[in-house]
Amino acid sequence: MASYLFLCLFLFFSHLYASFSSSGSHSCSSLIQFKDSFSITEDASLDCDDFAGLKSYPKTDSWKEGTDCCSWDGVTCDHLNAHVIALDLSCSWLYGNFPSNTTLFLLPHLQKLNLAYNHFNLSKIPSEFGRFTSLFYLNLSNTRSLGNLSQLSHLDFMQNQLSGQIPISLGNLLQVTHLDFSQNHLSGQISLSILNLTQLEYLRISEISLEGSIADEVTAFPNLIYLYLYDNLLSGTLPSWLYTAPSLKVIILSQNQFSGRIKEFQSNSLELIRLENNKLQGPLPSSISQLLNLTHLVLSSNNLSGVIEFRIFSNLPNLKYLDLSNNSLSFTSNTTSTVNLTRLILSSCNLIEFPQFLKGLKSLESLDLSCNKIEGKIPQWMQEVGNGSLTYLNVSHNSLTEVEHFPWKNIEFLDLSSNLIGGNLPIPASTIRVFLISNNSFNGEVSSLICNASYLQILDLSHNYFSGTIPKCFGNFSYRLQFLNLKKNKFYGTIPLTFAGGCRLSNLKLNGNLLEGHLTPSILNCNDLEVLDLGNNKINDTFPHWLGSLPQLQVLVLKSNHMHGSLCVNSSKSSPFFSKIQIFDLSSNYFSGPLPVRYINSFKAIINLEKIASTGSYMGVTDPRGSGFYTYSIGIVMKGQDRDLLKNFTMWMIIDLSNNQFEGGIPKVIGKLNLLKGLNLSHNNLNGDIPTSIGNLTILEWLDLSSNRLSGTIPNRLADLPFLSSFNVSENQLHGQIPQGKQFNTFGNDSYEGNKGLCGFPVSKGCNIIEPAPPNVLEKDGSKSNIAFGWKVVLIGYGCGVVFGMFVGYVVFQTGKPKWLVNLVENQHEKRRRRKSKKGNRSSRRRRI
Structure with a gap:
C-alpha cells in the first residue's frame, strides 16, 4: 500500500x-x-x-x-x-x-x-x-508612434499608467472621433497639432497635470460634442471655439486656473456647462437665457460679479441644476420664477433675505442658501417651495433667530447650524436622515419625540444650551444612527445605560457636558465605533479596559474627568488592545501607576503595522445629495495650545497622558510608535532618563515631558528629529549640555527652565568642558606642577592599587603567605628603610650647613 x-x-x-x-x-x-x-x-x-x-x-x-x-x-x-x-x-x-x-x-x-x-x-x-x-x-x-494609426477612430487610454507628455504625432490621427487620456500621469501642454482633429466628437483629457492655455482657433473642432478637460492646471482665457462649436453639448472645464470673462455663446446646442473652481471674472453672459437645451449650469467658486435677474432662467425649460455659489454676485428677488429647477445652490451670494423667486420653484428638491446674511425667521411661504418635493435644505451660517415649525413633509437633510436660533428643540419630520442644529442657542430638555425619526443617520445638537438627561431611547436609536454629537451642552446624569445590539454608531461625542457615573459596557455593541469622545465631563470610573476590544476604535478621548486607578492590564489574554487607535487622550484625570506598556505595544496603527481604513479620507459620511462630507472635529492640546482638528483628523497620531499621577520611567517601547506626531506626558511623577528611543519618532512635531522628576541628560538623538517644532522639558531634574543645532536652535529658555543642571544655549548657564584640577597637584605658590601626568592619572593609579591590594589580601587569606609574597613584602620594607636613611642624611647635612 x-x-x-x-x-x-x-x-x-x-x-x-x-x-x-x-x-x-x-x-x-x-x-x-x-x-x-x-x-x-x-x-x-x-x-x-x-x-x-x-x-x-x-x-x-x-x-x-x-x-x-x-x-x-x-x-x-x-x-x-x-x-x-x-x-x-x-x-x-x-x-x-x-x-x-x-x-x-x-x-x-x-x-x-x-x-x-x-x-x-x-x-x-x-x-x-x-x-x-x-x-x-x-x-x-x-x-x-500614434501618428501612423491614420485610420484609427477610437483611442481610449483612460486609467492607465501612461507618463510623459501627450505626443505631437497625435495630430496625425485625422479620422479619430473619440479620444480619452484621462486619469494618467501625463503632463505638459496640449500641442497645437490637436487642431488637426476635425472629426473629433469626444475629447477627454482630465485628472492629469495639463498646463498652459488651450489653442484659440475659432473654427477648431467643428464636430466636437463632448469636452472634458477638468481637474488640470490649464490657464489663460477660455478659447474662442468654445462659444462657436456648432455641435457642442457638454463643456466641463472645472478645477483649473482659467481667467478672464465668459463671452457670449453663439451656439444653442449646449446642454451642460461646468466651469466651477476657476478664476473667471465679470458678469454672467446674457446669452445664457438663449440656451434652451441647457440642463446644468455650474459656475461656483469663481470671481464673477454683477446683478442677476433670476427671471433670465425662466426661459430655460430644461434647466435642472443651477450653482452660482461662492462668487460676488447679487440677485433681484422681487419676482417669482417658473423654472423647473430641482437643485439650486446659492451659498455665499450676499443674500440678506429669502429671495422671492423661490416661491415659483415647484419642483425643487435641493436648496442651499448657506453662508449668506439672511436674518430673522424662516418665512411662512417657504413651505410652498418645492410643493412637497424638497428633501434637502441648508440654511446654515446665517443670522436666523426663529423656527416656528418644519412644513416640509419629506425633508431628509436639514442644516440649521451656526445661526442665532433659540427655544426648544424643533422635532423634524420622521423622514429626516441628517439633522444639524449645532452652534445655536437652543435650550431646554431634548424631547424623546426625536426618537420617532427612525431614519436618522446623523444628529448634531452640539454647542447649544440643552439640559436635562440624555433620552434613554438614544440607546435603542442606533440601528441607523451613525453620528451622534451632543458636545458642549449642559446634559447631566449618566450616559444611556443600554446600546442595543446591532448598534451602527461610528462616532459618539459627548464632550463638554456634566455627565457622571460609570461607562456602560453596552457600548461594545457598537462594533463600528471609530470615535469615542467623552472628555470634559464628571465621569468617575476606573479605566474601561474593555474598550480595547472595539475593532474599529481610532479615537479615544477621556480627558478632564474624574477617572482614576492604574492602566495596568491584569488579563493574560494575548489579543491586542486598541490596535487601530490613533488619538489616545486620557489627560487631566487621576490615573496612577506605570505608563501602559501593553497598550503602547498594541498601537499597531501608530507603529505602522496595520493599514487604516480611513487613512486618506475624511472621518465623516456623505450627505443624501452627495454634496460633500459631514465631518467632526476633535479638540486636542497641540503644541501647548487648544486646537480643533477638522475633517481628516485621523491622519494625526497623538498620545496625551498629561496631568495625571503616572509614575516610574518612560518605557523604551515608546520609540516604536514611528507615526506619532504628538506626545504629551507632562505633569506626572515620571522619573529616570529620557529614552534615546524617542529619537526614532522621525515625524514627531511636539514633545512635552515637563513637570516630572526626570533625570539624566537630554539625548542628542532628539536633535535629529526634523519636524520637532515644540519641545518642553521644564521643571525636571535634568543636567548636562542641551543638544545643539537643527530644531533645537529654535527652542527658547522656557523649554528648559526649572532644571538647574542644564547648561548651554539657550539657558544662561555655560558648560565647563575642562574640569578643575584638585588642589594637591598645585605647588604651594599656586604655580602648576611640572609633573607630566594629571590628577586623573593619579586617581586611576590609586584605584588600580586598591584593586591590587584587595587581590593580594584575598590570596593571603586563602593560601597563607606564599614565598613570592614574603619576598615582595621584604623588598618593599628594604626600599622604604633606605629612603628614610637617605632622608635622614640630607637633614643632617642641612643642619651642619
Missing part, C-alpha cells in the same frame, strides 16, 4: 514538474525569439539617459538559451507555475520594427509590460495587444 502511494505521488509530481518545465521552456523560447527580432544599439535608448534620468544597458545580454528565463534580467515569473507575468525591457537598446506577429503575444499570463525608451522605428501599435487579457500595466513611452 505504501509503495503504491509513493508511486502515485511520484507520478503526480513528475507530471507537475513536466508541466512547469514545458510552460517555462515555452515562455523562454518565446522570449528568445522576441529578442532576436531586434538589434541591440545603444543609440536606441539615448532618450532614457537624457530625459528620463535612467541608466540604459542591454538587459537581453543575460538571455541565454538553455538557462532558466525566470532568472533573466527584466523577467519576472510566478514562482508557483513558472509563468512569465512581468517583463521590464525599458532602456534596453532595442532597435527595429515592432512585428505584429511577435512571439511576445504567446505569453498569455503577462500582467506588466514595460518597453519604454527603445526605438521601434515609429511602428504601429499592433492590435494583437488585446490578447493580453491579464495585462494591467503597459508602458510604451518614447517607443506608442
Whole structure:
C-alpha cells in the first residue's frame, strides 16, 4: 500500500514538474525569439539617459538559451507555475520594427509590460495587444508612434499608467472621433497639432497635470460634442471655439486656473456647462437665457460679479441644476420664477433675505442658501417651495433667530447650524436622515419625540444650551444612527445605560457636558465605533479596559474627568488592545501607576503595522445629495495650545497622558510608535532618563515631558528629529549640555527652565568642558606642577592599587603567605628603610650647613 502511494505521488509530481518545465521552456523560447527580432544599439535608448534620468544597458545580454528565463534580467515569473507575468525591457537598446506577429503575444499570463525608451522605428501599435487579457500595466513611452494609426477612430487610454507628455504625432490621427487620456500621469501642454482633429466628437483629457492655455482657433473642432478637460492646471482665457462649436453639448472645464470673462455663446446646442473652481471674472453672459437645451449650469467658486435677474432662467425649460455659489454676485428677488429647477445652490451670494423667486420653484428638491446674511425667521411661504418635493435644505451660517415649525413633509437633510436660533428643540419630520442644529442657542430638555425619526443617520445638537438627561431611547436609536454629537451642552446624569445590539454608531461625542457615573459596557455593541469622545465631563470610573476590544476604535478621548486607578492590564489574554487607535487622550484625570506598556505595544496603527481604513479620507459620511462630507472635529492640546482638528483628523497620531499621577520611567517601547506626531506626558511623577528611543519618532512635531522628576541628560538623538517644532522639558531634574543645532536652535529658555543642571544655549548657564584640577597637584605658590601626568592619572593609579591590594589580601587569606609574597613584602620594607636613611642624611647635612 505504501509503495503504491509513493508511486502515485511520484507520478503526480513528475507530471507537475513536466508541466512547469514545458510552460517555462515555452515562455523562454518565446522570449528568445522576441529578442532576436531586434538589434541591440545603444543609440536606441539615448532618450532614457537624457530625459528620463535612467541608466540604459542591454538587459537581453543575460538571455541565454538553455538557462532558466525566470532568472533573466527584466523577467519576472510566478514562482508557483513558472509563468512569465512581468517583463521590464525599458532602456534596453532595442532597435527595429515592432512585428505584429511577435512571439511576445504567446505569453498569455503577462500582467506588466514595460518597453519604454527603445526605438521601434515609429511602428504601429499592433492590435494583437488585446490578447493580453491579464495585462494591467503597459508602458510604451518614447517607443506608442500614434501618428501612423491614420485610420484609427477610437483611442481610449483612460486609467492607465501612461507618463510623459501627450505626443505631437497625435495630430496625425485625422479620422479619430473619440479620444480619452484621462486619469494618467501625463503632463505638459496640449500641442497645437490637436487642431488637426476635425472629426473629433469626444475629447477627454482630465485628472492629469495639463498646463498652459488651450489653442484659440475659432473654427477648431467643428464636430466636437463632448469636452472634458477638468481637474488640470490649464490657464489663460477660455478659447474662442468654445462659444462657436456648432455641435457642442457638454463643456466641463472645472478645477483649473482659467481667467478672464465668459463671452457670449453663439451656439444653442449646449446642454451642460461646468466651469466651477476657476478664476473667471465679470458678469454672467446674457446669452445664457438663449440656451434652451441647457440642463446644468455650474459656475461656483469663481470671481464673477454683477446683478442677476433670476427671471433670465425662466426661459430655460430644461434647466435642472443651477450653482452660482461662492462668487460676488447679487440677485433681484422681487419676482417669482417658473423654472423647473430641482437643485439650486446659492451659498455665499450676499443674500440678506429669502429671495422671492423661490416661491415659483415647484419642483425643487435641493436648496442651499448657506453662508449668506439672511436674518430673522424662516418665512411662512417657504413651505410652498418645492410643493412637497424638497428633501434637502441648508440654511446654515446665517443670522436666523426663529423656527416656528418644519412644513416640509419629506425633508431628509436639514442644516440649521451656526445661526442665532433659540427655544426648544424643533422635532423634524420622521423622514429626516441628517439633522444639524449645532452652534445655536437652543435650550431646554431634548424631547424623546426625536426618537420617532427612525431614519436618522446623523444628529448634531452640539454647542447649544440643552439640559436635562440624555433620552434613554438614544440607546435603542442606533440601528441607523451613525453620528451622534451632543458636545458642549449642559446634559447631566449618566450616559444611556443600554446600546442595543446591532448598534451602527461610528462616532459618539459627548464632550463638554456634566455627565457622571460609570461607562456602560453596552457600548461594545457598537462594533463600528471609530470615535469615542467623552472628555470634559464628571465621569468617575476606573479605566474601561474593555474598550480595547472595539475593532474599529481610532479615537479615544477621556480627558478632564474624574477617572482614576492604574492602566495596568491584569488579563493574560494575548489579543491586542486598541490596535487601530490613533488619538489616545486620557489627560487631566487621576490615573496612577506605570505608563501602559501593553497598550503602547498594541498601537499597531501608530507603529505602522496595520493599514487604516480611513487613512486618506475624511472621518465623516456623505450627505443624501452627495454634496460633500459631514465631518467632526476633535479638540486636542497641540503644541501647548487648544486646537480643533477638522475633517481628516485621523491622519494625526497623538498620545496625551498629561496631568495625571503616572509614575516610574518612560518605557523604551515608546520609540516604536514611528507615526506619532504628538506626545504629551507632562505633569506626572515620571522619573529616570529620557529614552534615546524617542529619537526614532522621525515625524514627531511636539514633545512635552515637563513637570516630572526626570533625570539624566537630554539625548542628542532628539536633535535629529526634523519636524520637532515644540519641545518642553521644564521643571525636571535634568543636567548636562542641551543638544545643539537643527530644531533645537529654535527652542527658547522656557523649554528648559526649572532644571538647574542644564547648561548651554539657550539657558544662561555655560558648560565647563575642562574640569578643575584638585588642589594637591598645585605647588604651594599656586604655580602648576611640572609633573607630566594629571590628577586623573593619579586617581586611576590609586584605584588600580586598591584593586591590587584587595587581590593580594584575598590570596593571603586563602593560601597563607606564599614565598613570592614574603619576598615582595621584604623588598618593599628594604626600599622604604633606605629612603628614610637617605632622608635622614640630607637633614643632617642641612643642619651642619
